[in-house]
Amino acid sequence: NAQDATITVKPSKDAPTISKHIYGHFAEHLGRSIYDGFFVGKDSPIPNTDGVRNDLIEALKEIKIPNLRWPGGCFADTYHWKDGIGPQEDRPTIVNTWWGGVTEDNSFGTHDFLNLCEVLETEPYLAGNVGSGTVKELADWVQYVNHDGTSPMADLRKQNGREKSWGVTYWGVGNEMWGCGGNMEPEFYANLYRQYATFMGSWNNEAGLYRIASGANSADYNWTEVLMKNIPKSLLDGVALHHYSVIDWNKKGPDVDFTEDHYFTTMKSSLFMDQLITKHVAIMDKYDKKKEVDLVVDEWGGWYEVQEGTNPGFLYQQNTMRDAMIAGTTLNIFNNHSDRVKMANLAQTVNVLQAVALTKGEQMILTPTYHILKMYTVHHDAQLIPLDLDTPDYEYNGDTLPAISASASKDAEGKTHISLVNIDAHKENTVSIDLSALNIKDFSAEILASDKLQDHNSFEDPEHIMPEGFKDFKFKKGVLEVTLPAFSVVVLEGK
Ligand code: AHR
Numbered sequence: 001n002a003q004d005a006t007i008t009v010k011p012s013k014d015a016p017t018i019s020k021h022i023y024g025h026f027a028e029h030l031g032r033s034i035y036d037g038f039f040v041g042k043d044s045p046i047p048n049t050d051g052v053r054n055d056l057i058e059a060l061k062e063i064k065i066p067n068l069r070w071p072g073g074c075f076a077d078t079y080h081w082k083d084g085i086g087p088q089e090d091r092p093t094i095v096n097t098w099w100g101g102v103t104e105d106n107s108f109g110t111h112d113f114l115n116l117c118e119v120l121e122t123e124p125y126l127a128g129n130v131g132s133g134t135v136k137e138l139a140d141w142v143q144y145v146n147h148d149g150t151s152p153m154a155d156l157r158k159q160n161g162r163e164k165s166w167g168v169t170y171w172g173v174g175n176e177m178w179g180c181g182g183n184m185e186p187e188f189y190a191n192l193y194r195q196y197a198t199f200m201g202s203w204n205n206e207a208g209l210y211r212i213a214s215g216a217n218s219a220d221y222n223w224t225e226v227l228m229k230n231i232p233k234s235l236l237d238g239v240a241l242h243h244y245s246v247i248d249w250n251k252k253g254p255d256v257d258f259t260e261d262h263y264f265t266t267m268k269s270s271l272f273m274d275q276l277i278t279k280h281v282a283i284m285d286k287y288d289k290k291k292e293v294d295l296v297v298d299e300w301g302g303w304y305e306v307q308e309g310t311n312p313g314f315l316y317q318q319n320t321m322r323d324a325m326i327a328g329t330t331l332n333i334f335n336n337h338s339d340r341v342k343m344a345n346l347a348q349t350v351n352v353l354q355a356v357a358l359t360k361g362e363q364m365i366l367t368p369t370y371h372i373l374k375m376y377t378v379h380h381d382a383q384l385i386p387l388d389l390d391t392p393d394y395e396y397n398g399d400t401l402p403a404i405s406a407s408a409s410k411d412a413e414g415k416t417h418i419s420l421v422n423i424d425a426h427k428e429n430t431v432s433i434d435l436s437a438l439n440i441k442d443f444s445a446e447i448l449a450s451d452k453l454q455d456h457n458s459f460e461d462p463e464h465i466m467p468e469g470f471k472d473f474k475f476k477k478g479v480l481e482v483t484l485p486a487f488s489v490v491v492l493e494g495k
Helices: 055-062 074-078 108-120 135-145 151-159 184-199 221-230 262-285 321-336 366-379
Strands: 003-008 024-026 067-070 123-128 170-173 210-217 238-245 294-300 341-347 357-360 363-366 385-392 391-396 398-400 404-410 416-422 427-436 443-450 473-475 480-482 490-492
Touching: 003 404, 024 294, 055 074, 055 357, 055 363, 055 443, 067 108, 067 341, 108 123, 108 210, 108 321, 123 135, 135 151, 135 184, 135 294, 151 341, 170 184, 184 210, 184 221, 184 473, 184 480, 210 221, 210 363, 210 391, 221 238, 238 262, 262 294, 294 321, 294 427, 321 341, 321 404, 321 443, 321 490, 341 473, 363 404, 366 404, 366 443, 366 490, 385 404, 416 480, 427 443, 480 490
Parallel strands: 003 427, 024 067, 024 341, 067 123, 123 170, 170 210, 210 238, 238 294, 294 341
Antiparallel strands: 003 385, 357 363, 391 398, 404 416, 416 490, 427 480, 443 490, 473 480
């Protein structure tokens, strides 16, 4: 049963640029993310660059990874960066109290991470320790990585083999300060933030520092209100927000063998991102009419029960077409809010939560989420084309969700891209897009779809879900009619 959705494009010279940083990633010392994910060690038989697996480096370059957040997450507020520099034999161990209680040897530290970012040609985003660190420790970290002159930390860096500073722009001042970062009240954290941000300095980094305050837990609007009210804008570049697509924190449901009920509830939580951003932004607007402070959604993604037989503290889950629906709709939401949302980080890159890659020994597979990120690279730094969307509902058990999600942009070469998602678990949907405001002659398209929502790529069948060429559209008299199969993502290119 085809239904109808309609879209009208509203191109505007004043429309914002979709920052490529909306397509950022996150790698924490958690489970098999760093150790046995990114980092296999220099002596590994797995081909690597300074210990980081080459297949992963290549895959991340393909999706033009714009930034990478590290070392946490909750881990960040337990991490003492000086433990991860200098000769390996002198590095102390650390017990990862948040994630599985494992002991690690600090063999992947600041140099390893920042050199990796150079190889990836991506911007590092360092999350500083506020919860169990000191102002001096964080100020020293900034000096260590960013100061080119003579100073105690710059000298130490040089002693450790790195002459030139890395010039790190993005800094998180603590993580989830309302929870694992120290269970603080927003007023207390706002004051702490002011203190930390003051002493971080900028140490020769030409771009200056971009300081991000640890943001709200989902719909905690008071958190954003207090930060916006109490922190001077001169100290604040971004305010964060964390929201996971989760069914129920006490009963998260399976990663693969989920029911339609699980699917519908996950999508409800995922689409809630739109309302969340709208409300947090309305608060920000009250204190910052000129939009000088950005909203940074530095953790998002689907969160389910771990794969059977794996350590519950390692958060290892498979990635299905449901995750492709989360990625496609969430990225559309970010694009459409790109006047205020300037950065976001999918949790997490490899082997943890909604990963883009999963590894097993020498093997690595790319997930449906990876393919969505790749299809959406066309939106990086392109100008948003605002849309009016009228969508049919996806109905389930007496409840409804909007079936269609969309966003559009125009890139520097003048090409138009439209990303469409149909989340309906059963029905195809036809979308009519009035493009008469744009001068387009030809379209080409790619689709990500599969037979079942639970379908995924596995180590036995790594290319089960792959983007394919798509032709189920007609373009007549400025109107594009696209028929989207149930639970599919289509990206169109018009020139
Ligand atoms: O991404 C996993 C965890 O989720 C992070 O460590 C924490 O910030 C959030 O609660």
